[in-house]
Every structure is written in structure tokens, then in C-alpha cells.
Amino acid sequence: MERITRLETERRGPGAGLRWLLLPWHAARVLSGEKSFRANPLLGSELLNRRGLHIWRVRLAQRMAGWRRRRMEHLVSPRDREDFARDGFVQVPDFLEERDFQALVARLSALSTEAHEMREGKAVTRRIPITTELLRQAPELRAFLAHPRWRGLTRYVSSFDAAPLTFIQVILSGASGEEDPQTRLHMDTFHPTMKAWFFLHAVEMEEGPLTYVARSHIQGRRRQAWQRRRSTEAARRREAGGAFRVTAADLTRFGLERPRHFAVPGNTLVVADTCGFHARGASARESIRVEIYASSRPNPFSPLLRPLLDRVPALEPWRVPAQYWVQDRLAALGLLRPVWRPVGKVPVFPPHGAGAGAEAGRAPVSMPASS
Numbered sequence: 533m534e535r536i537t538r539l540e541t542e543r544r545g546p547g548a549g550l551r552w553l554l555l556p557w558h559a560a561r562v563l564s565g566e567k568s569f570r571a572n573p574l575l576g577s578e579l580l581n582r583r584g585l586h587i588w589r590v591r592l593a594q595r596m597a598g599w600r601r602r603r604m605e606h607l608v609s610p611r612d613r614e615d616f617a618r619d620g621f622v623q624v625p626d627f628l629e630e631r632d633f634q635a636l637v638a639r640l641s642a643l644s645t646e647a648h649e650m651r652e653g654k655a656v657t658r659r660i661p662i663t664t665e666l667l668r669q670a671p672e673l674r675a676f677l678a679h680p681r682w683r684g685l686t687r688y689v690s691s692f693d694a695a696p697l698t699f700i701q702v703i704l705s706g707a708s709g710e711e712d713p714q715t716r717l718h719m720d721t722f723h724p725t726m727k728a729w730f731f732l733h734a735v736e737m738e739e740g741p742l743t744y745v746a747r748s749h750i751q752g753r754r755r756q757a758w759q760r761r762r763s764t765e766a767a768r769r770r771e772a773g774g775a776f777r778v779t780a781a782d783l784t785r786f787g788l789e790r791p792r793h794f795a796v797p798g799n800t801l802v803v804a805d806t807c808g809f810h811a812r813g814a815s816a817r818e819s820i821r822v823e824i825y826a827s828s829r830p831n832p833f834s835p836l837l838r839p840l841l842d843r844v845p846a847l848e849p850w851r852v853p854a855q856y857w858v859q860d861r862l863a864a865l866g867l868l869r870p871v872w873r874p875v876g877k878v879p880v881f882p883p884h885g886a887g888a889g890a891e892a893g894r895a896p897v898s899m900p901a902s903s
């Protein structure tokens with residue numbers, strides 16, 4: 533503790549006293565999904581991380597996720613479970629019956645709805661929350677979300693029996709411009725976590741396909757040593773996120789294969805643990821990706837399979853709109869720098885030629901490659 537005191541006094545500045553007052557809060561956050569090395573003086577202590585704080589959280593979170601997943605094995609087939617355990621993702625081609633898939637796409641193609649957007653380099657990510665109103669307009673979407681394999685895989689991979697946050701996501705990539713930070717291989721955070729992509733049309737190799745390094749969800753010896761080193765570096769540099777990036781040389785050292793690109797036909801589902809290394813492939817031309825996208829990130833140290841808020845299913849369609857509502861109000865009052873901006877009603881499938889270049893007038897917003 534003495535040495536932490538020294539470390540902290542070196543960083544003394546406005547707010548240092550407050551940080552000390554908040555110490556019990558910061559200590560409690562050690563057992564949460566918090567990943568900022570900047571906001572939390574304990575998680576951001578170089579000394580504690582050299583002594584193994586970060587890697588201790590990594591290992592404990594892995595064990596807890598494994599324990600929760602074992603209690604949820606009945607939700608997935610032995611084959612999906614095997615694929616996931618080996619690769620860190622499950623890829624399902626022809627997920628829906630062709631007729632159901634066509635009906636879903638036809639319905640969504642005819643709809644316009646409220647969206648929020650964020651720009652990262654030359655890419656714009658647009659998200660449409662799946663509200664009760666949208667479910668009413670697109671009953672095919674309701675059937676999709678109730679599909680037992682979708683429900684089972686998203687829950688099993690997340691290791692929580694909880695509905696993920698689900699959107700229709702549209703990625704509009706420009707042909708030129710600043711690099712999109714999502715195109716660099718990274719892990720989203722220090723603990724097992726789930727993201728799912730259901731592609732609503734074919735994604736070509738030149739159109740920035742999702743990319744994943746198979747087996748990178750497994751914490752081998754070398755990977756752990758690397759993470760420990762990276763955590764002390766991150767603490768020294770006061771990095772805001774734990775979304776560590778990885779180089780090709782690192783992958784070779786960890787004995788991992790080259791990244792796999794999901795240049796796949798429409799009607800393909802990919803559910804992955806994004807503590808494994810992944811990225812968005814570089815797009816060589818203006819392109820648009822439209823997908824149903826989900827993510828789930830409850831407290832990784834929770835022993836409960838179903839977090840308390842998830843016990844009220846009626847709240848489910850309100851979670852994202854409520855978050856956007858609060859964020860938009862705070863941003864309007866100048867209390868928050870908005871990452872996601874409301875863009876009003878837009879067609880779910882943007883018309884051709886509506887790549888990110890078309891939005892050039894909009895101010896760029898930067899965000900760590902960790903969303």
C-alpha cells in the first residue's frame with residue numbers, strides 16, 4: 533500500500549483527493565467488468581499489475597465463465613459446443629430456412645426507422661435498436677430473436693442466461709480516408725464476452741468482412757505473459773481501455789493461425805467470444821454491411837446466470853432506447869460528449885452509393901476500438 537501511495541502522489545493533480553475518497557468504490561470495481569486503466573487508480577496501478585492484478589482478473593473471469601457455461605450446456609448442441617470450445621466462435625451457414633430468410637430481408641428492406649450513428653476513421657456504424665414498435669412492424673424479427681439456436685448460442689457463448697443487447701447494425705465504409713480502428717486485431721476486453729453477427733446479405737472479401745483468429749479465446753501461457761506485460765504498460769500510459777491490440781508477430785508467438793475472414797453468403801450467423809482476437813477486415817472499396825448484431829456483457833464475476841435486471845423480460849426492448857434517450861439529453865445539455873448521434877429515420881437497407889463517403893460533412897467522433 534505504501535508504494536501505491538507513492539505512485540498516486542506522483543499523479544497528484546486536481547481531483548486526486550476525490551480519487552482517494554472513492555477508493556472503496558474503485559476497490560469494489562476490481563470485481564466488475566471495468567477495464568479502464570485511467571479511471572480507476574487500482575486497476576491503473578503499474579505496481580499492482582506487475583504483481584499480477586490484471587492477470588488475476590483475467591484468470592478468475594475465465595474460470596467463472598467456464599463454470600457458468602457448464603451450467604448452460606443444455607442450451608446448445610454438442611457440435612456447437614465443440615466448435616466453440618475449439619475455435620472461440622460458432623459459424624452457422626444457412627441459419628434460417630431460405631423462405632424465412634427472404635421474408636425477413638424483404639420486410640426489413642421496406643422499412644425506415646430511427647437510428648444512431650458513430651464514425652470511426654472512414655467507417656460509419658449505424659445502429660437501430662429493436663424496439664417494440666420495430667417488432668410490431670417486422671414480426672419476422674420477433675421470430676428470429678425467438679429462434680432456439682440464436683437464443684441458445686448467444687446465451688451460452690456469453691455465459692449468461694440473459695438476452696443480449698440486439699440491434700440492426702449497418703456499417704458504411706468509405707473507400708479512402710483515415711484508418712478505421714476496428715480494422716486492427718484486438719480483444720474487446722479482459723474477460724470472456726459475446727458478440728453475434730447475422731449477415732443479411734453476402735459480404736465480399738473487399739467489403740470489410742468480420743475477421744477472427746481461431747483459438748485466440750484460450751489463455752495459454754504465452755498469451756497470459758503477454759497480457760501481464762501489456763497491463764503494466766497500459767497502466768504506465770494510463771490507457772482508457774483494455775482492448776489490447778495484437779500484431780502478426782504476437783500471433784505467431786502464441787502459436788495461433790492467421791485470422792479467418794468471414795466473407796460469407798447472407799443468412800450466415802457467427803457467434804464469437806470477443807476476448808479472442810478479432811477485427812473488421814479492411815474494405816478496399818465503398819461498402820455497406822447490414823446485419824443483426826448482438827452483444828452481451830454482464831459483470832464477468834457474477835455467480836448468477838441471470839443478472840437481476842434481466843429477470844424482467846418486459847424491460848428488454850426498452851434497454852437500448854432508454855440508454856440513447858439519456859445520452860441524447862445529457863449531450864444536449866452539454867454534459868456529455870456524444871459518441872452515438874441520432875440521425876432520425878433512415879432506411880434499414882441504405883440505398884446503393886450511400887457509403888461513408890456520402891456522410892463526409894459529419895464531424896468525426898473517435899472511440900477506442902473496444903466497443
Ligand SMILES: O=C(O)CCC(=O)C(=O)O
Nearest residue numbers: 714741742743811812903
Ligand atoms: O464489425 C466487425 O467486423 C468487427 C468490429 C469489432 O471489433 C467489434 O464489433 O467488436
Ligand SMILES: [Fe+2]
Nearest residue numbers: 720806901902
Ligand atoms: Fe471488437
